[in-house]
Each structure stands twice: as structure tokens, then as C-alpha cells.
Amino acid sequence: MNSRILKTLEFEQVKQKLFPYLTTAQGKEMLERLIPVADKLLIETWLEETKDALKVQRLRGGIPIPKIENIQPHMKRIEIGADLNGYELAQVTRVLTTTAEVRRFIEELKEAEIEFARLYHWEKQMTHLPELTRTLKQSIEEDGRVTDDASDLLRQVRQQIRRSEQSIRETLDGLIRGNNARYLSDAIITMRNERYVIPVKQEYRGIFGGVVHDQSASGQTLFVEPKQIVELNNRLRQQQIAEKNEITRILAELSTMLVPYRKEIIHNAYVIGQFDFMNSKARFAKEQKAIVPVIHSKNEVNFKQARHPLIPIDKVVANDILIGKDYQALVITGPNTGGKTITLKTLGLLQLMGQAGLPIPVDEESQMGIFSEIFADIGDEQSIEQNLSTFSSHMTNIVEILRKADNQSLVLFDELGAGTDPQEGAALAIAILDEMGARSSYVMATTHYPELKIYGYNRPKTINASMEFDVDTLSPTYHLLIGVPGRSNAFEISKRLGLDPQIIDSAKKIIDGESQDLNEMIADLENQRKMAETEYLELRQSLVEAQKLKEDLESAQRYFFEEREKELSKARKEANELVEKANEEAETIISDLRKMQLLGGQAKVKEHELIDAKSKLADLKQEEQLLKENKVLKKAKAAKKLKPGDEVMVLSYGQRGELLKKIGDASWQVQLGILKMTVAETDLQPLQAAPEPKQRVVTMRSSQESHVATQLDLRGKRYEEALNEVDQYIDAALLANYPQVTIVHGKGTGALRQGINNYLKNHRNVKSFEFAPANQGGNGATIVKFK
Known part of the structure; x- marks a missing residue:
């Protein structure tokens, strides 16, 4: 450089x-x-x-x-x-x-x-x-x-x-x-x-x-x-x-x-x-509050909310500065003290900082280019010793820039063509910008000349811009408006300061129609920009509300699953207590049967005594409300057609029997050995469909017994004990049909971690495994994915 x-x-x-x-x-x-x-x-x-x-x-x-x-x-x-x-x-x-x-x-x-x-x-x-x-x-x-x-x-x-x-x-x-x-x-x-x-x-x-x-x-x-x-x-x-x-x-x-x-x-x-x-x-x-920008391969500079690093952070105004994608020349027009020169310097300085490996004060996802040279003609460098006027000084610098600039150069012109006759200065400015365009150089220029406002519309790869001015407060806002040329606010300012409206009307008549039309066009563009900005803010608000709603829904979903797990856990506990109680009662009944057999000597237990004992065992079964309400199951049961003479299984007694005749709408008289009993239709099962109740019971039991946590904590366990737990846990997780689980083994010496890795490598149902993310334990935990 x-x-x-x-x-x-x-x-x-x-x-x-x-x-x-x-x-x-x-x-x-x-x-x-x-x-x-x-x-x-x-x-x-x-x-x-x-x-x-x-x-x-x-x-x-x-x-x-x-x-x-x-x-x-x-x-x-x-x-x-x-x-x-x-x-x-x-x-x-x-x-x-x-x-x-x-x-x-x-x-x-x-x-x-x-x-x-x-x-x-x-x-x-x-x-x-x-x-x-x-x-x-x-x-x-x-x-x-x-x-x-x-x-x-x-x-x-x-x-x-x-x-x-x-x-x-x-x-x-x-x-x-x-x-x-x-x-x-x-x-x-x-x-x-x-x-x-x-x-x-x-x-x-x-x-x-x-x-x-x-x-x-x-x-x-x-x-x-x-x-x-x-x-x-x-x-x-x-x-x-x-x-x-x-x-x-x-x-x-x-x-x-x-x-x-x-x-x-x-x-x-x-x-x-x-x-x-x-x-x-x-x-x-x-x-x-700076970041590291992304380097764009085609020199498309996009500095989002760029700030000049030498202006205090509480006073600087951030602006989006873009050049290189849709346009390679940016012409900023407008009055003095509006921030044009600072914007010019901000672009050049941030690009210099990026090419020096320094972080730049812009927002995330900003991108920079790489320029072989950056040139600037900024400020009044009038030299008394060399007898150079302001215009001569600028021209000397511009001549040097024109001698070296190419398609990999970023050129910054401040008040291009200033210091001489306005018409000649504007013509020179246009000619210089055309030359820069012919070389495909990247250019940002500021000017006062109205002729250059039209220039941005007529030249390819060129766009107008201006610094926003608040007419109500009579002060600049220092915001860069890309696509909107600057306009003179002299009439509005004069009116607010109390100048006679008649004088202002006379001045408007004196100004040529073309300039007046241009100012009106610029005013219309500003209004359109403000409308677009308002719509953008409304959309942003809607987006924020949608994101909040999404977060609320995710939170509610998490709460639902947590509560569901709590209720399932509670239900399993109650079910286990019922099963345990039922087992105890069953043991008592079986013990009574054995005593009856022993005390009877040569006499055998009579059939009705055995049936009575079986009915007591059947009474231990708890009717499942969910199955009662299952419409699919109801239809399946309704589809069964029972007729006299069919052999059936009486589910409550576990005995074979033969249907004699139907009693009412929902009961049958059944011959069980030497006994004739009235049994509810729901308690009967055709012999050919006998496996169905068994399958149903097994499926229900598997659902209750297969619940395991999605995470196994082995910290503090001995090596052999831990590997044994891992083996049992993986089998249980596969039965529960989990897609993945987490094994927490801690960091320690690394022996347990290595042992678990070797086990997982050789397990045929393990698809892959990897260490958890840093915020979930890092190399102190392993996430296992199943096939």
C-alpha cells in the first residue's frame, strides 16, 4: 500500500x-x-x-x-x-x-x-x-x-x-x-x-x-x-x-x-x-464491538452497520456501505457537514484495517474485498511553498491516481472537481468517473454538482447516494441513503427560518425546470424510501413476534414432554406396586392349593375347587381402561362370530369349554368339564385365535418394562462394573427403540473412555459414536447412534 x-x-x-x-x-x-x-x-x-x-x-x-x-x-x-x-x-x-x-x-x-x-x-x-x-x-x-x-x-x-x-x-x-x-x-x-x-x-x-x-x-x-x-x-x-x-x-x-x-x-x-x-x-x-469480516473472492464489499473506529462509539452513526456487487461506483451528493467525507474515510479505513488483519467495527456477516491499492483524494491540500491552489493540488493528486489505478484499485474522491468553475468542474468530474469506470476501478466519490445526480442514473455499474438531512430539526442525521441522490434543502430551510414565502416562490420560478423536476424526483424517492423502511420495520416486528411465538411453543412442547415423562413414571410405579401385590396374592392362592393337595391324601382336589382357585387368580387382573376404549380393538372383537358348539377358551379361568347357547346379548352358557357356567362374551376367545391375548399381554408388558433413561452416568464406577452396565444399558436402549443415547464416563485417566470406545466399535447394532459437544460434556461423554 x-x-x-x-x-x-x-x-x-x-x-x-x-x-x-x-x-x-x-x-x-x-x-x-x-x-x-x-x-x-x-x-x-x-x-x-x-x-x-x-x-x-x-x-x-x-x-x-x-x-x-x-x-x-x-x-x-x-x-x-x-x-x-x-x-x-x-x-x-x-x-x-x-x-x-x-x-x-x-x-x-x-x-x-x-x-x-x-x-x-x-x-x-x-x-x-x-x-x-x-x-x-x-x-x-x-x-x-x-x-x-x-x-x-x-x-x-x-x-x-x-x-x-x-x-x-x-x-x-x-x-x-x-x-x-x-x-x-x-x-x-x-x-x-x-x-x-x-x-x-x-x-x-x-x-x-x-x-x-x-x-x-x-x-x-x-x-x-x-x-x-x-x-x-x-x-x-x-x-x-x-x-x-x-x-x-x-x-x-x-x-x-x-x-x-x-x-x-x-x-x-x-x-x-x-x-x-x-x-x-x-x-x-x-x-x-468489532468482528473479523469474510473475504469475498470477487471484491464485493458489504460493511453492515459500519462505524468509523476513531469516532467515540457513543457518538458514531453506523451505516451500511456496499460496493462491488451491483455497482462499482458510488456518487454521494448533498450539502456540507452531512457526513459525506466521514463515510468516504470509513470505507477506505475499514478496508485498510481488514487487509492488515485487524478486526473492523461492523456487524456480523460483513464482507470485505482485497484491493491491490487504495487511493484517496481527500481534503484541502493547498500548498503555499509550491504555489498550488486548492484545485491544482487536487488535480496533481488525481493525475497520480489516474496513472496507477486499475481494476483492483479502490479510489476515493472527496469533492471531485471542486475549486474551479462549476460547469467545468462538473464536466471534469464526469470525465474522470468515466475513465475510472472504463478501468473497472471501484470508486466512491462525493460532490456538490447537480450534474452528477443524473450521472448515477445514466451510467452502468454506478449508483447515487446521499446523506440524510432532517428538515424539521435543520440538522443532518449522518445516515447514508444508497440509491437516493442528495437534494438542496435551501427552500425548506429558508421557509422554516422565516423567509418571506413570496421570495421563495420567486426563487423557484428563477431556477430552471430541469433542476426543479430533479429535486421533486429526489423528494419522491425519499418518500418511497421512508415507506419501504416503515414496511421493513413492521416486517421485523412481525418476525420478532413470530420468533417469540416459536420459542413459546418450543417451551410448551418441552414442558409437555417433561410432564408426560413424569406421569408415565408415576404410572409405572403404581403398576409395579399392583403387580407386586398381585404376585403376593397369587402366591397365597397357590400355597393354599398345595396345602389342599397334601391334606387330601389319596383324594384329589375336586374340579370345582380348582375352578374356584383359578377364578380368584383371574380376579387379580386389572382391566385396562385404554384397551376398553380402543375402537380398533372393539371392532376386532365385534368381528368375531360365536355359535353353539364352538370350542372356546374361557380367559378368566384359563379352561377350554364348549358353547351351549347364547344368553341375552352379551353372555353365553359354556360347558366346562362337568360344570355349566354363564360367561360374558368378552371373556371368551375362539381357540383358533388363542395366541392373540397372549401377544397383547406381552406387548403391554414390553412397553412398561422397556423404559430406560436416554443417558447412562458411569462416573465413579469401577472399570469392569462400568463395562457390564454399558452392555446391559445398550440392550435395554435397543429394546426401547431409541435412535441414540449418551454415555457419561468423565475425563479422568481416559482408561474407561477407551474401554467404552472399544466396546462400541465391536457392537453390531452401533452405527456411530462421537464425543459430546463442549457445552454437553465434551470428551467426558460419548453420544451413541444406533442402526
Whole structure:
């Protein structure tokens, strides 16, 4: 991109908005070097990184990057054999510890199976040096001080220093207290020439003996090292020298340890800077409510609700800006201070930001193009030094643009043709726009000339636009109206301000009919636009209401199924209780029969006693209301034709019998062995249809017993126990005819998850299985689909 456009559209000011979010020197350097490019592959890569950063920002609050200084000069120094000081080593240590922390952070994202386009690519380029990191962290504090743990000798020397200092202080405390205090200017212990001294009055300089190291400005106080501590100070000084030598040795040793890894460390710092830069783009996007646009292959730009990033978000007016699909030239007309120039700059600046990989302040589903060059002629660049007028300055710039623009260029003209005679300026503007059209360049131009209002109707791939003006408030609204040319509001404004209507009528007569017709046409277009906008808002309201109704219906449906499940569960529980009670009563009856058989000795149980016992068992059966009301079943029963002599099964007794004669409308006399009984027709079944009741009962029982939950929770279960439950659960789910189920196994060590996966792979009725979505458990749960 040409440097002129970056300055004209204030691209550097946009970059400055990202600087406060950067914490590393490498990230700041990347931002300083950032310029828009025309390489589609590179732009896609940058935008993918921005999208990854937005995702991390939304899910985890951003990548954890601390403040890191530039370590490249340090690495250059150790490369030529120099040693680093403690503070420089601390900065290198921070790079290494940050490398470990960032890799650990990204590993957690991998475990959560969150997909990224570029984040993992950068993480793979980081080299973790655990031993070196541990050694540096153990030896150097964050402020650069060498720790006692750096070496055993350093620890010993520092312990000796502390003991020596304590001895000196104790000795001096004894000297400055009691009667000796009158010889001192102040009862304190201080330092001079790295030796402990006390402030002695000039007239008592010989009281303590020793060495005078300094005196006050007035000469009334001498700083004396008493003879009692001279030897102690000498010993302390030797220990301090030993400490300094050991620190020098340790720093040299640590610096030497860095030499084999200097390239890896430098690259780690680069990758951390890359993550820092990605963070800054995400935080900028959050501040600006910006998104990552889609790149359109045919340069069809569609910025929805575009906002200029340098205007405060609470004051900026959003506009839809479209160019490249139905038209490649947009001519904006209308009065000054309406927002034409800002709209022009917004298009160009957002396109520059997108081609630099930055998020842009537009709504979702916006799309950008990729232009090889963006040109702009904006503002009054009148030059006194070069003796150029406003018109000459504009023309010089336009000539340069015409020399370079092609079908991959976006050209922005502000007040095209201004600064000269209106007729000549309008003619020049039309000719320049025609030339741009012949080259298939993408053009947005602003102008005052009425001739260009008609131009938008007569030229292909060209459309008019204007900035809306509210005549009632006499102020612009800054809304872009595409398809509607700007019109002069002079008559309306003058009328509202109190100008005599007669003068306004005279002015209307003076203006030529063509201009008047044009203004009337524009007014009609504005009215049509407002009507369309009203209809659109009404449709939007209807859509919102329909969506709300849909949500209410879905909620009611969910409530219905939940309540149905509750009622079914309650019914099953009650049915189970009835069955259990019936079983108990049946056992009692069977037990009585056995007792009768045993007590009877040689005598057998009589037939009527057996029938009576069977009737008691039959009484345990509960009539099913649903079956009674089943119309299909009623028709099937009605279709049965019974006649005397037929062999039937008496269902309540479970005995074969022969029909003798019909009694009334719904009963038959039946011969059961030696007994003749009257039995209801509904209790009779022809022998050839005997299997039907059995099938009905089995089907009902299967319906009651096949209910299983759609989710199996195995967390906390042992491996063998869990796999056994899975086997039983899959069989039950298949009997229940479920299309899919969910098995919750947790994350843990992954052994149970692997065991379940192996089981599912070999099950012939399993169609497929996969981990649940992140919001339903992720890799802690598996969704199983059946064939």
C-alpha cells in the first residue's frame, strides 16, 4: 500500500488504539511494522489469528502474557561472549517461564478439544527448556538479584555477612547509648565509604579513636569509625568482596548456559510477542464491538452497520456501505457537514484495517474485498511553498491516481472537481468517473454538482447516494441513503427560518425546470424510501413476534414432554406396586392349593375347587381402561362370530369349554368339564385365535418394562462394573427403540473412555459414536447412534 493513503485515512491513529493492550516489546514492534497488504493468503492467515484471539478472549479471557522487555540485545551480547547482569538474566528468565505457562494454557485448550486455525501452529514453534528455566528461576529473582540458592558458597558468604553486620551493630549500639550519647550529634548508626560509622561532634573526635571517613557540611559533625569496629569492618568488607566475586562467577556461568539455546529463546520471545499482538487485537475488538469480516473472492464489499473506529462509539452513526456487487461506483451528493467525507474515510479505513488483519467495527456477516491499492483524494491540500491552489493540488493528486489505478484499485474522491468553475468542474468530474469506470476501478466519490445526480442514473455499474438531512430539526442525521441522490434543502430551510414565502416562490420560478423536476424526483424517492423502511420495520416486528411465538411453543412442547415423562413414571410405579401385590396374592392362592393337595391324601382336589382357585387368580387382573376404549380393538372383537358348539377358551379361568347357547346379548352358557357356567362374551376367545391375548399381554408388558433413561452416568464406577452396565444399558436402549443415547464416563485417566470406545466399535447394532459437544460434556461423554 502507498504510504500516502495510510496518512490520509489515519491508519496510524488506529494502530495507536492497540498499543495500550500490548505488554511485550516484541508485540509492540510487530504493531509498529504492521501495514496493509494485498496478499490474500497472508491476509487470511492474519484474520484467522485474529479470530482465534477473539475465541480465546471469549472463552478464557485472553492468553496470559506478562510484561516482557526486548531480549534480543541480551542474546546478541552472549553470542559474542559477554556476560549478562542479573536484571538481564531476569528478563530472559521471564521469557522462559512465560513459554512454559503459555504452553500449559494452550494444552488445556487442546484437552477441551477447542478448535483453532492458527493458535496451535504457533504453540508448536515454542521450545520448552525445563532444566534451564528451573536453574534460572532458582538463581535469579525477578528484580535481577542473585538468590542464596544460586550456590552453596554464596549462601555461606551471605550468612557470614549477616553475622558480621549483626556484631558491628551490637558493638555500635553499645557505644552510642548511655554516657557516650553526649559526644554524638545524633544517636544513629550510618554508612560512609561502605563502612559503618557514627556521627561524633567535632570537639569530641578523639573520644572513640578510629578513623574519620567524612564530615558534615558545617564541619560540626564527623563520621567516625570507632577503633572497636575497625577489624570487624575489615572482615565485613572482605566478605562483601567474596560475595561480589561469587555473584560474578554465577552470572558468567548462567550466561554460558544460555549460549546453546539463544536461537530458541529468541524465537520463543517472538512467538510470545505474536500471542501478545493477537491479544491486543481481541481486546481492541471488544472495545470497538468489532468482528473479523469474510473475504469475498470477487471484491464485493458489504460493511453492515459500519462505524468509523476513531469516532467515540457513543457518538458514531453506523451505516451500511456496499460496493462491488451491483455497482462499482458510488456518487454521494448533498450539502456540507452531512457526513459525506466521514463515510468516504470509513470505507477506505475499514478496508485498510481488514487487509492488515485487524478486526473492523461492523456487524456480523460483513464482507470485505482485497484491493491491490487504495487511493484517496481527500481534503484541502493547498500548498503555499509550491504555489498550488486548492484545485491544482487536487488535480496533481488525481493525475497520480489516474496513472496507477486499475481494476483492483479502490479510489476515493472527496469533492471531485471542486475549486474551479462549476460547469467545468462538473464536466471534469464526469470525465474522470468515466475513465475510472472504463478501468473497472471501484470508486466512491462525493460532490456538490447537480450534474452528477443524473450521472448515477445514466451510467452502468454506478449508483447515487446521499446523506440524510432532517428538515424539521435543520440538522443532518449522518445516515447514508444508497440509491437516493442528495437534494438542496435551501427552500425548506429558508421557509422554516422565516423567509418571506413570496421570495421563495420567486426563487423557484428563477431556477430552471430541469433542476426543479430533479429535486421533486429526489423528494419522491425519499418518500418511497421512508415507506419501504416503515414496511421493513413492521416486517421485523412481525418476525420478532413470530420468533417469540416459536420459542413459546418450543417451551410448551418441552414442558409437555417433561410432564408426560413424569406421569408415565408415576404410572409405572403404581403398576409395579399392583403387580407386586398381585404376585403376593397369587402366591397365597397357590400355597393354599398345595396345602389342599397334601391334606387330601389319596383324594384329589375336586374340579370345582380348582375352578374356584383359578377364578380368584383371574380376579387379580386389572382391566385396562385404554384397551376398553380402543375402537380398533372393539371392532376386532365385534368381528368375531360365536355359535353353539364352538370350542372356546374361557380367559378368566384359563379352561377350554364348549358353547351351549347364547344368553341375552352379551353372555353365553359354556360347558366346562362337568360344570355349566354363564360367561360374558368378552371373556371368551375362539381357540383358533388363542395366541392373540397372549401377544397383547406381552406387548403391554414390553412397553412398561422397556423404559430406560436416554443417558447412562458411569462416573465413579469401577472399570469392569462400568463395562457390564454399558452392555446391559445398550440392550435395554435397543429394546426401547431409541435412535441414540449418551454415555457419561468423565475425563479422568481416559482408561474407561477407551474401554467404552472399544466396546462400541465391536457392537453390531452401533452405527456411530462421537464425543459430546463442549457445552454437553465434551470428551467426558460419548453420544451413541444406533442402526
